[in-house]
Ligand SMILES: [Zn+2]
């Protein structure tokens with residue numbers, strides 16, 4: 442992305458965060474800020490920008506390799522950009538879903554979910570380790586399809602930019618047709634919530650249709666307000682712990698496993714999985730909650 446554009450977009454985002462915090466503190470809009478939490482989130486973004494500058498070459502190189510082995514060649518046209526938008530958003534859905542369902546990528550993504558607050562600054566909690574562990578690889582097929590690395594990375598930036606404004610409690614529900622097609626603050630509040638009903642749901646980037654089609658869509662309910670954070674909150678504002686806590690936890694568990702099945706399950710299984718069956722996963726929490734609901738019904 443052109444550097445001055447990136448700079449102005451950054452200034453715009455920081456201004457929006459400041460405005461939301463001030464209006465929230467004055468009770469004009471619904472927004473709860475805790476300065477330590479916001480500082481931690483902004484530090485995560487600063488670290489993420491630094492890591493991206495250092496490592497984008499890895500991602501660019503991989504996408505360039507795919508582009509050089511493309512099966513079709515075309516010039517970018519308006520139609521090609523529309524197709525790229527849809528394919529990128531579809532890829533984002535699966536990247537994001539795998540990031541929640543496979544611990545190896547969850548360890549890189551969990552930092553986006555570790556805040557127990559939900560405001561525009563939460564969007565700044567971005568990964569430090571994603572590029573290194575290959576979370577960009579789902580985009581390789583787009584290179585084979587003939588999209589240049591520059592076009593793919595530009596579309597990824599547009600998608601992420603769209604997602605910034607979703608991180609707010611100030612916007613309740615938007616018109617039904619918009620909520621049906623697009624990702625909205627309401628849908629993304631569900632994604633950041635640890636209520637059993639909401640765990641591992643609403644993975645969309647821009648288009649909500651993927652969650653509806655692939656069975657991961659849940660609507661926000663007034664009688665079940667989102668509780669933000671993860672199943673086991675880390676209770677820290679230390680950016681280093683926010684970035685690496687799940688990697689460290691995985692490392693210490695791997696040292697204790699004594700079988701290949703245990704190793705594969707601990708590293709690539711559902712987050713929370715344990716070889717001895719004692720693990721707590723999103724699925725087990727949801728199943729227990731359903732059982733409790735049925736007994737009380
Ligand atoms: Zn997520």
Ligand SMILES: [Zn+2]
Pocket residue numbers: 553564608629633
């Ligand atoms: Zn988010």
